[in-house]
Amino acid sequence: MTKEERQVERAAMREEKRIVRHANRKHRNAIAFTLFLAPATIAFLVFVVWPVMYNIYLSFLEWNMVSPDKEFVGFANYLKIFTDAPFLQSLRNSGVYILILLISCMIFPYFISFAMVHLVNKGQQVYRSILFFPSLVSLAVCAVVMSFVFNFMTGPVNALLKSVGIRGPNWLNTGGYILFVIGMVATWKIFGYNLIIFLAAILEVPVELIEAAKLEKASKFKIFWRIIFPLTSSTAFYVFVITFSHALSYVFTPISVITAGGPNYKSTNVVYQIYEYAFKNFQSGRAAAAAIFTLILVMFVVVLYQALEKKVHYEN
Amino acid sequence: MSGENDIVFEHVYKSYDGKNNVIADLNLTIPSGQRMILLGPSGCGKSTILRMIAGLEKISGGDLYMGGKRVNDVDPGDRNVAMVFQNYALYPHMTVKRNIQFGMEIAKVPKAERDKQTDWALDILNLSEYKNRLPRQLSGGQRQRVALCRALVKKAPYFLLDEPLSNLDAQLRTAARAELVRIHEVYQPTFIYVTHDQIEAMTVGQRIVILDKSIIQQQGTPDEIYNQPANVFVAKFIGSPCMNICKANVENGKLIVGDEAAPIPEAWQKIVGDRKVVRFGIRPEHIEFLPDDGDFSIKVTYTENHGNLLCVAFTVGENNLMATLDPFYVLQDNLKLKIKWDKIHFFDDETELNLGYPER
Numbered sequence: 001m002t003k004e005e006r007q008v009e010r011a012a013m014r015e016e017k018r019i020v021r022h023a024n025r026k027h028r029n030a031i032a033f034t035l036f037l038a039p040a041t042i043a044f045l046v047f048v049v050w051p052v053m054y055n056i057y058l059s060f061l062e063w064n065m066v067s068p069d070k071e072f073v074g075f076a077n078y079l080k081i082f083t084d085a086p087f088l089q090s091l092r093n094s095g096v097y098i099l100i101l102l103i104s105c106m107i108f109p110y111f112i113s114f115a116m117v118h119l120v121n122k123g124q125q126v127y128r129s130i131l132f133f134p135s136l137v138s139l140a141v142c143a144v145v146m147s148f149v150f151n152f153m154t155g156p157v158n159a160l161l162k163s164v165g166i167r168g169p170n171w172l173n174t175g176g177y178i179l180f181v182i183g184m185v186a187t188w189k190i191f192g193y194n195l196i197i198f199l200a201a202i203l204e205v206p207v208e209l210i211e212a213a214k215l216e217k218a219s220k221f222k223i224f225w226r227i228i229f230p231l232t233s234s235t236a237f238y239v240f241v242i243t244f245s246h247a248l249s250y251v252f253t254p255i256s257v258i259t260a261g262g263p264n265y266k267s268t269n270v271v272y273q274i275y276e277y278a279f280k281n282f283q284s285g286r287a288a289a290a291a292i293f294t295l296i297l298v299m300f301v302v303v304l305y306q307a308l309e310k311k312v313h314y315e316n
Numbered sequence: 317m318s319g320e321n322d323i324v325f326e327h328v329y330k331s332y333d334g335k336n337n338v339i340a341d342l343n344l345t346i347p348s349g350q351r352m353i354l355l356g357p358s359g360c361g362k363s364t365i366l367r368m369i370a371g372l373e374k375i376s377g378g379d380l381y382m383g384g385k386r387v388n389d390v391d392p393g394d395r396n397v398a399m400v401f402q403n404y405a406l407y408p409h410m411t412v413k414r415n416i417q418f419g420m421e422i423a424k425v426p427k428a429e430r431d432k433q434t435d436w437a438l439d440i441l442n443l444s445e446y447k448n449r450l451p452r453q454l455s456g457g458q459r460q461r462v463a464l465c466r467a468l469v470k471k472a473p474y475f476l477l478d479e480p481l482s483n484l485d486a487q488l489r490t491a492a493r494a495e496l497v498r499i500h501e502v503y504q505p506t507f508i509y510v511t512h513d514q515i516e517a518m519t520v521g522q523r524i525v526i527l528d529k530s531i532i533q534q535q536g537t538p539d540e541i542y543n544q545p546a547n548v549f550v551a552k553f554i555g556s557p558c559m560n561i562c563k564a565n566v567e568n569g570k571l572i573v574g575d576e577a578a579p580i581p582e583a584w585q586k587i588v589g590d591r592k593v594v595r596f597g598i599r600p601e602h603i604e605f606l607p608d609d610g611d612f613s614i615k616v617t618y619t620e621n622h623g624n625l626l627c628v629a630f631t632v633g634e635n636n637l638m639a640t641l642d643p644f645y646v647l648q649d650n651l652k653l654k655i656k657w658d659k660i661h662f663f664d665d666e667t668e669l670n671l672g673y674p675e676r
Contacts, residue, residue: 208405211372216419216470217393226418230409313409 052295059288066282077289086265087290090273093179094248097269100183101247105190106239113198114224118210128199135192139250142188143257147172150181175266178259182267185254190246194239201235202228233312241305248298270294321348321383321473321506323369329377330364338364339530342378348473351500351507353521355514357553361530362510366476369508371395382474397474398467398505402482404459406451406466412438413447416466437465440502441495457488464499475505481516493519514554518542526550544661548668551597551661557627559597562635563665566591571611571655574633578611581657583674588662594671595663600627602659603639610652619647 059078062071081087116127134142149155150171158168171177205228213223229236252271255261261268261276268276270290278287323346330339339361346352354362367373368380371392380387387395406415413434420430438444441461451459460480467475480496481489497520500507511517517524518538525535526549533553534546545551551559562573569585570577571594580588588594605614612632620627621643628639632653662671 206403206405208401208403209407211370211392212399212401212405212407212466213418213422214372214392215370215395215397215399216422217391218422222422227407231407 055288055291057288058284059292061285061288063284064282065278065284073285077285078293081286081290081293084286086261086268086276087270087273089265090261090268090270093267094269094271096179097183097186097251098244098247100179101186101190101243101250102240104183104187105194105246106236106243109191109195109198110236110239111224113195113202114228116199117202118220118223118228128196131195132192134188135190137188139185139189139253140257143185143254146181146185146188146254147258172258173263175263178263178267182251182254182258185258186246186250189250190243194243197235197239198232201232205231230313234314237305237309237312244301245298248294322346322381323474323506323508324381325365325378326381327378328368328375328380330361330368330373331376334376337376337530339368342530342532344525344532344535346506346508347523348506349504351497351509351520351522353517353524354508354510354527355517355521355524355553356512356527356533358512360527362512362527363478365527366478366508366510369395369474370397370399370476395474396472397476398470398472399476400460400463400467400478400480402479404451404463404483406459406462408451411448411450412443412454412462412465415451415462416469419466419470433469434465437468440468440499441465456484457492460484460488460492461495464495468499468502471503471505473505475500475507477507477509479511480509481511482513489516496520514556518554526553528553544670544673545597546670548595548597548663551663551670555599557600557638557640559599559661560603560635560637561595561597561663562632562637563593563595565593571596573612573635576612576633578655581674584657584660584662587671587674589671591664593665595665595668597661597663598637598655598659600638600640602656603637603641604654604656605639605641605647605651606654607648607650608652610654612653612655614651614653616647616651 060072060074062073062076063069112131116124120127150157152158152168152170152172155168155171157171161168169177171181209227209231210223213227218226248269248271251269252275255267255269255272256275259267261272271294274287274290274294277283277290323344325342325344328339328342329337331337342365344365354365356362364373368375369382371387371390371394375388382395407418410418416434416437417430420433425433434447435444438447441464443458443461443465446454446458446462451462454462460483463480477496481492484492493516496507496509507520509516509520518541521538523535524538524541526533526541528549534541534550536544541550541554545554545559548561552561565572566580566588567577569580571580604610614630614632614637616628616630617636618629620629624643626641626643626645628641628647630637630639630653637653661673663669664671
């Protein structure tokens with residue numbers, strides 16, 4: 001073996017060692033990564049993935065949650081919920097709740113926060129505190145208070161209406177009106193939080209941009225529509241998403257406290273209806289089917305979100 | 317010298333809290349069609365003056381006239397000013413073209429005209445190929461030029477610039493200065509240009525107003541400001557390295573620093589008068605050293621070679637001075653400072669005002 005050949009061989013051996021070392025390190029890294037990911041992954045698997053899977057499984061069964069007998073019924077539960085008037089009513093009501101909350105907890109706070117930043121000169125802090133304060137009160141407490149406020153006989157709302165000669169409706173016992181009352185309870189909770197988010201976003205828009213627009217004689221509305229809105233659209237998008245999900249879940253407490261879904265299912269929503277199927281009627285199959293259907297609906301909306309998101313302006 | 321688009325401040329006050337004046341009793345005329353520079357250290361109130369002209373700051377007292385009309389309560393949108401902001405204030409969600417057209421869209425200018433104006437402005441600043449880019453896809457220099465385009469298409473008689481070059485690097489700045497002068501030549505608006513950079517002031521300005529602590533220290537052409545500074549502040553503020561100011565006693569027609577004396581020429585004696593103490597100023601580039609034959613002994617403390625010049629720090633008596641010399645200058649041991657009497661400035665020791673110059 002010449003000297004050169006020996007050199008080449010030694011280099012090859014070194015290279016081989018290097019590759020092995022590298023592979024070992026990679027292996028060690030893989031273990032480290034797994035360990036780091038494990039806590040979150042395990043929690044996710046146990047508390048999200050498994051319940052969803054189990055839920056799908058349940059939706060194909062007829063079972064009362066206690067009996068040892070579980071009967072496989074195929075898609076019967078799905079067919080049943082779509083012919084069940086209360087469930088269809090709850091879907092319609094859910095749509096109305098979403099609409100009410102998008103108006104009261106997204107559009108209103110958007111304009112109000114713009115007004116607070118660019119139209120009001122003094123007392124911003126005071127307004128901010130006053131408007132945020134209601135968010136701190138628990139939903140259940142608020143629901144009880146609202147049931148007094150809107151009481152047909154003794155509530156201040158009807159007393160006020162009476163003083164101007166209007167006979168107030170039976171808010172808590174009339175379809176339509178009750179949706180409004182429960183919507184207001186959820187608004188009470190969500191409004192202040194969304195307002196703060198919008199305020200932060202609008203304050204983030206550099207003041208020079210507004211000044212530049214003012215020099216061009218842009219009206220307040222134009223400033224909002226052409227500058228503030230596009231630049232805060234990512235926040236608006238976020239608020240839209242959380243308001244949508246709150247509109248499904250936050251009305252549960254007031255429904256439960258004030259009406260229990262009544263009168264005649266006029267105030268129930270899908271989440272409350274699922275609860276009623278499962279824990280009042282012990283129809284776990286139907287509840288699971290309704291939950292899966294709701295999940296599919298929400299997923300559909302998420303796809304819509306993603307299409308929308310492409311039009312949103314993100315900084316950088 | 318009054319033109320139709322003069323801006324006149326008459327006893328203008330500005331206070332944010334109602335107690336402390338940011339601007340006090342400002343009297344200033346900005347002549348029509350000129351490049352006027354507001355120069356001063358940060359916090360001197362120069363930006364406030366600019367923003368008062370734009371209408372973005374309310375005036376607390378006094379009167380502001382633009383084109384002969386009192387504008388104290390006129391909305392920014394009605395003042396017909398174009399403004400370039402320090403951070404350019406480009407709308408980040410709009411393309412270059414939309415940014416430039418925004419004002420015209422608000423003013424409901426027909427589309428054909430808008431496009432024509434936009435192309436014209438983009439062409440002047442060589443930005444045509446970037447028309448459809450977003451601001452974040454542009455470099456700092458390009459953004460700055462887009463901001464200029466946006467101001468340019470407005471063809472407003474007043475063109476306000478708030479430290480427009482401060483976010484650019486040194487090389488771009490030099491190019492941008494020339495660009496600004498060129499833009500001014502396009503239709504000769506009244507330029508009001510705020511800066512704290514004396515080089516920008518000297519190169520872009522036709523007139524300079526120097527402010528310090530909300531008070532106008534001097535106004536004049538760049539030449540006047542440089543060669544006849546009104547007081548010690550201006551003398552030290554303009555020029556780099558700054559002017560050397562030395563304290564000296566005057567006795568029997570002699571200027572005394574430490575224990576050395578130099579005879580004051582007759583023309584200067586009249587100006588110094590019967591003052592016992594004066595301050596005299598010499599710019600670093602006007603300092604001359606002579607072996608043995610000079611007026612005052614020096615002690616060199618350190619030297620710095622900048623390549624194109626040699627900076628020499630030295631002391632005369634108690635005073636620290638700086639000289640800029642030819643880079644190949646050889647510092648000998650027995651050098652003395654020679655006063656060049658035609659390049660010297662005298663200031664009163666108490667008021668710090670310039671005492672004037674002999675007739676030349």
